[in-house]
Amino acid sequence: MAEALSVQRIQWRRRADQFFNLSLDMLAILDFEGRFQELNPMWSTTLGFELEELHGMPAHALVHPHDRERTLEMAKRLRQGMPLHNFENRYLCKDGSYKWLLWSAIFDEEERLIYAVARDITERKAAEEMLQRQTEELRRSNADLAQFAYVASHDLQEPLRMVTSYLQLLERRYKDKLDEDAREFIAYTVDGATRMKRLINDLLAYSRVGTRGREFAATDCNQALQQAMANLAVAIEENQAQIIAEPLPTVWADQAQLVQLFQNLINNAIKFRKEEPPRIHVWATRQPNGWRIAVQDNGIGIDPAYHERIFVIFQRLHAKTEYPGTGIGLALCKRIVERHGGRIWVESEPGQGTTFFFELPDRPEEEEVPAGDPVAQAHLEELARHQPEPESQTNGRQDSLEARAERLI
Structure with missing residues (x-):
């Protein structure tokens, strides 16, 4: 009987080892302080660290700095007997990138051990973020379409009515002759058609x-x-x-739209000039996550009360007779910059010139070389300074998975 039980224990240990090593999820056993005691090979496959590097390391040491506080709070609750389910955080990989993990864990009070399962959900998170961006883009597109419909039924009708009215008047009164009045009416017609064309082109x-x-x-x-x-x-x-223009950087952008952006800002500087000739200065400064580019002029300036309004489509601060235009140029600039994931703003005072700033981010995070992440680099350096002592690793291995499985059986 005793011999049969011994054989059965050996079989159970082998089966436990097989499941442990073959699991597509990341399985781990941690001590009460949260240090890794046993890990299956999927940890090395997912994060790139050798299992020996992870053994004895505090689990929170690999957590992204921005996720660490709530992770430690959840670990505290876990040790108090509250099971952990569907907890997400970012975990450091050896190449300097981060991967999103989904956790479930329980605390065995008798053994004072934490049994944890983690799953790599990085691709899912990326898909969720893409869906969120697409949803936001759809929301903006719908808002734009609603605005377009409003404009089409109001603002666009004005130049069209002008063209139609004067053509009809010309037809009724000057069928067979063209005098000065006729030429004036024709001029009005041409002007209305020109403005309508410009407005439609800008809207498109x-x-x-x-x-x-x-x-x-x-x-x-x-x-x-x-x-x-x-x-x-x-x-x-x-x-x-x-x-x-000072030397400017190379950025991650749509070239045609970047040309349009510069063109609109420079044209704006020329249009809203003072008596003296326009002087325009263009420069760039490096920011932590991209480039900030400035276009400065010596023009008439803008009252701070209107700094937000000027980026709204069809919002004009001056009459058309003073400064020609459709009121779309700066709105177009804002939309271009936002498509690039950046932002645009203005600094100006009346009579003091205007400086437009726009920021363009570096290449999107999902396409960056992971090791270039300064947060991850600092994280890796911190890990290197706090590697566990070899003795603690050796002691940890003495309590093997096989021995724990035997106790459980």
Whole structure:
């Protein structure tokens, strides 16, 4: 009888080892203080560390700094007897990247051990984030469509009515002759049609930012600025504008839209000039997660009360007779920058010139080289300074999975 029980225990241990080693999830046994005692091979497969490197290490040492506080709180509750289910945090990999893990764990009070199961959900989290971005883009698109419908039924009708009315008047009163009045009416007609065309073109450009944009690529801002200046060559020459550009960076962007962005901001600087010729200064400064680019002018300036309003589509601060335009240019700039994941703002005072700033982030996180993450780099260095002593690792191994399985049986 005793011999049969011994054989049965051996069989159970083998089966436990098989399940432990073959599991596609990350299985771990931790001591009361949260130090790894036993781990299955999936930990090495998922995180890149050798199992020997992880043995004896506090589990929270690998947690992303931003997730560490709530992880320690959950660990405290776990040791108080509250099971852990579906807890998510980010865990450091050896290459410096982070992976999202989904945890379930229980605390065995008799053995004073924590049994934990973790699953890599990084791809799921990426899919959720993409879905969230797409949902937000759809929300903005719907809002834009609603705004477009409103404009189409109101603002766009005004130049169209002008074209129609004067054409009808011309037809009724001057069928067979064209005198001075007729020529004046024709001029009105041409002007209305021109404004209508400009408005429609600007609206189309605005609506197509998110739907007709090209794929992002490494884009030289110097070349984009030069192209924008070439497109504005006539206006620059007519206004004797002076443009001073410091060396600009290469950014992750849609080149055509970056050209449009520079073109609109420079055109704005030329349009809202004072009596003296426009002086425009363009420069860039490095930020922790991207580049900040500035376009500064010596123009009429903007009252701080209107710094937000100028980026709203069709919002104008001046009459059309003072400064021509459709009120879409800066709204288009804002939409381009937001498509790139950045932001745009203005600093200005009346009569003191204007500086537009926009920030463009580095290449998206999911496409970055993981080791370039400064948070992860600092995390890896911290781990290197706090590796467990070899003795503690040796002692930990003495209490093997096999021995624990035997006690449980």
